Amino acid sequence: MNSIIRLVNRNITISLNPGFLIWQIIFPLIYIFIVGFAYAPLIQNVPFGVKDLGYPAFLASGMIGFNIMNSTLVSGIIIWNDRRHGMFEQIMSGPFTRSHYILSNICTIGIIGLVSASLIALVGYPVFFESVEFSLITIPVIVFGAITGSILFGSLASIISTRLRSSEGFNVIINTVFLFFAFVSSAFYPADNVPEPLRTAFYLNPLTYLVDVIRAGIFGNITQFVIIEMLILVGIASVLFVIASKLLTKLDF
């Protein structure tokens, strides 16, 4: 356990650079406050369960899931950098095992994901506070969503990082995949309003499930459908995690 904490400490130290913080905080703020209010006149109230949400509130809650996804890119970047700059091999020659390395990455993603989610929730709060309905059930749902989502996207980024050696390839692929996830999801617009086949595409995208779960948690609207979405999230996250661990275990020097 101690070994994992030490690796997490190191992971967080190397990830916390100004570029990353700007990416994590400024970027979502721009979305919430500029895009949110600019589009509000275009997209009027979004029906959500029994209540209607203003677009800024809808978007701000979506940004939490979006931010969790973005922050987990970190795990891919850590793995990719460690391999490129020889640290993976160096760590593996020290008092650590591959399981330590994998678990420490997962913990790092979880922590960064949770912190990102809380930050956005905090700054977004003024925007959605009118409709918020926290309860003993909804808060665990949000935390559950944040952690499962972190593992899901973190594993995906890890898988991509183990497959690609060149920095161009890594950046292009990871940005394309994540951009696709971001815009073909219910983070920015409600799935119910989009035309088919786009609507189906929304539901082929794990970010939609993550955003739906977190939104349901924030606005206290946990339906049967949301529970199914939670199960789907766990399923995808587990499969991707197993694949990522397998690939990391097999990585050779």
Add this chain to the structure above:
Amino acid sequence: MSCIDVTHLSKSYGSIKAVDDIVLSVKPGQVFGFLGPNGAGKSTTIKLLTTLIPPSNGSLTILGVDAIKNPLEIRHKIGVVLQQPSYEPTLSVEKSLDKYGMMWNVPKNERKKRMEQLLKDFDLVKIRKKRNEDLSIGQRRRVQVAREFMHDMDLLFLDEPTVGLDPSARRKLLDYLKNKVKTGLTIFYTTHILTEAEYLCDEIAIIDKGKIITVDSPEALKNKFGKEKTIKIHLLEKTPKISNLLEGIPDCKINFESGTNIVIHSEQSELVLLKILKILNDNNIEIEDLSAIPINLEEIFLKMVRKN
């Protein structure tokens, strides 16, 4: 008890036998030099000994622990500087030393103390605030080697640590290592710079094509092969007939590099030299320069590898 005990160790990559049935035993408190040309299998051997990769065959015991059954236990007791550079690009030099110590569970106060000392010992004080990605190759290498001394260890593996270092940094590192050995550290050191091995190592193994060709002390190696000396004579004037004159001198090999340079290899160098000087004298051929060089490790090395 040996620090490293290896029997019939092999590692194959497909059809390539990177390490081919080697046997090794390294005594504690010494520097063991591992010499070989490019692709000989030095780095592969280090990766096997440090449990980074599993062997295809054979057994290895490091510090009394079976490396196949208990790799983690071994990794707690060893230090490794691999041939490949390794660094955290965005961390400063001092931060990367500190974080490395942290990863090895060195207490904070102790870390601080060691870091300051290492920054001095490795000439890193001026660049302590610089980010690793902004360092020169040699500076980065120095940080990489220094970093390994942030934690305690019984056995240190160094894979060509002086590559990229200037002569003074190189000498400083070798002296630093010599001092560490005096305090009880054992070092496994690969290089293809033979003067380095001669200066540092107590014992030397030469490996080629995955096989160990010889293991001995530098002195013993030189004695075994070192009766041979090289004599170089530089004549004052070009003398084309010189090859005819010196023909027939026994027990030596003579190269006439041009009309003025003569290089003689012989195990009976004194006798041969006397004969040559007499001939030159008899023919009124003047000498500008003469030198006799005892064989060095480099030549032994080249000879052995060529023979192999």
